[in-house]
Amino acid sequence: MEDGHVFEGRSFGAPAERSGEVVFNTALTGYQEVFTDPSYSGQIVILTNPQIGNYGTSTEDNESARPYIEGLAVREFSSIASNWRSDSEANDFLARAGIPVIDDLDTRALVRHLRTGGVMRGVLSSIEKDPEKLIAKARSIPTMAGLDLASRVSTATAYEWSQPVDACSPSENVAGLQEPRYHVVAYDYGIKHNILRRLVQVGCRVTVVPSLTSAEDVLALNPDGVFLSNGPGDPEPLAGQVANIRKLIGKKPIFGICLGHQLLGLAAGGKTYKLKFGHRGANHPVRNELTQKVEITSHNHGFAVDPDSLNLNEIEITHVNLNDQTLEGFRLRNHPVFCVQYHPEAAPGPHDSHYLFDDFTKMMREAK
DSSP states (O other): TTSOOOOOOOOEEEEEEEEEEEEEEESOOOOHHHHHGGGGGTEEEESSSSSSTOBBBBBOOOOOSSOOOOEESSEEEEOOOOOOTTTOOHHHHHTTTTOOEEEEEHHHHHHHHHHHHHHEEEEESSOOOOHHHHHHHHHSSSSSTOOOOOHHHHHHHHHEEEEOOSSSTTOOOOOOOOOOEEEEOOOOEOOHHHHHHEEEEHTEEEEEEEETTHHHHHHHEEEEEEEOOOSSOOOOOOOOHHHHHHHHTTSSSSEEEEEEHHHHHHTTOOEEEEEEEEEEEEEEEEEEETTTTTEEEEEEEEEEEOOGGSSSTTTTEEEETTOOOOOEEEEEESSSSSEESSSTTTTSSSOTTHHHHHHHHHHHHOOO
């Protein structure tokens, strides 16, 4: 890592060298969804659950077309996969994508190091054996602050999405599929498939568009609402995306998640800042300020909106993180616009916040 610390272990996955910001995720399940979440573009991910890979991977669980992590670091990478849904072992899944894996690490010590010093740049290599050369490489890569990654992972062309939520097993209770009554245009800053599935499930016909699609082109599609997706990197360099969002406020109902929440914060005149080590996991307590109920939520972000930078005469804070009091959601007082920092589609994670998709359809219904 860039501070000179070196961690050695066994090599799995692709025999390769990859670099990025080193971060950690505390979720106990859902490693495949982490692998394929575009929000992890540019990052080497440490998973704190001691054993990873023991239930293999399933094509149905992908959150995008391919894995986006730069590399993976774990305590134990299982050589055995036992799961009736699995169609590939995790090692083969990552190897095909050219992603290196390191195991036999003291991940507890590594995470404590990042919690103390903050996330930092690193290199994961099974090629170069000289630690000093790897440390120099880690120090030479760009920092996440100021980096526009959303434009890199966004779709190149618009497309339609119609797949709803599928039950993973006969015993899973999935809410009934609603008839498509609303047309939603979804900006792809690194969108997850389960967000799209959830929108379809609550009655939306979804058109996904590239991240820099103009506001005029979005309005020409005559949507009932606009969705702003999750995505990787720093929100502040995304001036073009923010300008388009600003033009759409007051024209159509808007719902934002994660990076979409941060971009709405910037569009509303606020500021964002980088967290010391970010929020990545599936068990973060968030209080809904409107109901005073606590939701257990899934997170993946390294930046946050500064609540002190927002004009509270125009903005109402709706959600607060109970671990560190960071802003987790807000809505505009005079326009049908709301957003949350966490992931209500929860793949992986709990289902406490699925109601937000219903809130979006209610907002579109009232705006018609």
